[in-house]
Amino acid sequence: AEAQAKALSNVIQHLKESRFKELATKGDLKELELRMVIKMGALFLAAFGLLRLWPIPVQYVPPTPTAQELRIPANPPTPPISPPSR
Numbered sequence: 186a187e188a189q190a191k192a193l194s195n196v197i198q199h200l201k202e203s204r205f206k207e208l209a210t211k212g213d214l215k216e217l218e219l220r221m222v223i224k225m226g227a228l229f230l231a232a233f234g235l236l237r238l239w240p241i242p243v244q245y246v247p248p249t250p251t252a253q254e255l256r257i258p259a260n261p262p263t264p265p266i267s268p269p270s271r
Contacts, residue, residue, distance in 0.1 A: 209217075
């Protein structure tokens with residue numbers, strides 16, 4: 186049991202010496218957050234600016250009126266046929 190405890194202690198000591206030196210501090214995280222906010226803002230402004238420079242062309246095409254809307258009967262009446270004159 187003593188040998189296992191000593192081995193585990195050595196592993197923990199080694200991790201403290203090597204890995205924990207590479208961890209970020211609160212100051213590092215705040216700086217990173219600020220840089221990310223600035224970059225996201227710049228990307229948003231750039232995208233908005235591009236949309237303002239090149240708007241998507243939109244053309245309004247009115248719908249084609251139907252026969253009923255034009256008040257044209259579907260089957261127009263035929264004119265009366267007059268008898269031939271002599």
